[in-house]
Amino acid sequence: MPATTTLPAPDVAALEDRAHALRRSMMEMTRGKGEGYIAQGLGIADCLAALYFHELRYDPARPDWPDRDRFLLSTGHYSIAMYAVLAEAGYLDPDELPTYGLNGSRLPMSTFDVTPGVEIVGGSLGHGLGQAVGMALGLRIDGRDSRVFCELSDGELDEGSTWEAAMGGATFGCDNLVALIDCNGIQADGPVTVAIEPVADKFTAFGWDTQEIDGNDMAALVAALEAARSRDGKPKAIVLRTTPGFGVPTLMGRPRAHFVRVGDDEWADFMAELEADRG
């Protein structure tokens, strides 16, 4: 059994600064485009900062390094957050970010594996967790101690494929697999209406070591990730309660947050709100 991962103690304040930098760069991308999945991106920023600047093992110069930890963004339309973190982590040149969503860009509105550092094609939802199980098994066969982290959204809990994968992960004892379930409470048509709750109890019942935290609390995030390092024969699930638009109060209050248009006149105000929130 591979040894439990040990990492230096996290610097929570530094990680919060990273998350803020991600939010700022997402806002910049929205400025260029005028529309996008900015609310979800702002909500997941803390989780991505904790992963990329503390928990994950990777080398941006070698995106296909076999011993890297894998991060799978299952929710492909969260791409804006992915590109922000890939630029911050050194996979992408920040100058490329303004091409987000434009014709011919390597940074499409929904993730494809044309972007360095993107592990899976993500836009058809419900594909992530099953592939994560397969990767976890492959790494185990090869005797690598790399781990697999898979983000998925609450909407993806509607898909049968997610629960097939949940059973698979438990059946095969994938303790090198961590599912990060972004429960932001919204879907395409508005608030989550399908009876997916209680999410944490469901994963527990499916045989996963499950934690439930405030996904916008950096200290809670790093603590949960640390607890998820144990190799006890069970896959790990972390249920993240996040707020869409986190960091920009006006966006946090938007009723239709799934796909947001940011007018030229609004952008500067939102940016000011973001900076004020951090201050």
Add this chain to the structure above:
Amino acid sequence: MAETSVFGQTRGMGELIDLDGKETDLAPFGNELAELGRERPEIVGLTADMGRYSDILPFRDAHPDRFFNVGMAEQNLVMAAAGLAKTGKIAYCTTYSVFVTRRAYDFVAIAGAHSKADVKIFAGMPGLTNGYGATHQATEDLNMMRGIADLTIIDPCDATELRQVVRAVADIPGTVYVRLLRGKVPIELPPDYRFVPGRAALLRDGTGVGVISTGYMTARALDAARASLSSGVDAGVLHVPTIKPFDTAAVVEFASRFDRIVVAENHKKTGGLASLVTEALYDAGVLRPMIRIGLDDGFFECGSQEYLEAKYGVDLPRVVRALVDGT
């Protein structure tokens, strides 16, 4: 290298192109279905978290007790619709075409078509009308769906036809797959146009070259035929909205009157309309040189519809070239 023009942006909401100067109809599907629901209480509506993006909300608002959002669960969408049908309902259901075809195929085939269930699938954003790349673009759905027995398949051209199709499918027994145009849908066909299930429609007679087309590519074909007149080309246009059952007789009769044929579809060149036309003409011994306008095999990029159509060779200039230059 990425363009930076605002014009070239991916439209998240997938507005259709070519709206300049064209009359449009907002959400023709949902508005017609809401009206039909008033006349026929056995009609129910379902969506898989794509209500807002498939135009079905007017039906929900008019008949909230007969509307169900199953969440993002396309397999469950089709199963629930089939179950409702087995209690005597006519179940209209919506999501994007790519998700209902690729993900829920088995359920469409067995719970739907094989069971002769009154499931009417309105499948949004077919082909390149979706700018989100291969994960969202149903570019082989006609091919997949024509492989299912006892399934009716319709690819409407415009808002005029779509409204008629909404009504017509209620009386077509069994499961029907309709490619849905959403949002501000252009009005392209004349007011006296009548959709007849299973029948192709001669929209324009001509000499020399004839276009056989389906879906919104028929609008391109009509525009191209008008644009080609100044080059001395008088093209005919046969619109084939029903892909299955296929109107073999009309296609053979039309093709036999022309020296060469152009087939145009918002789909791959294989397995869809061009394949059906080829089979029909070959069987009948009516052999004509043919240009297929459609997508080569592959997975396609993200981008605006203008960008994608030009890049993959299915835009208006492509159709004009086929008519005028024969290439």
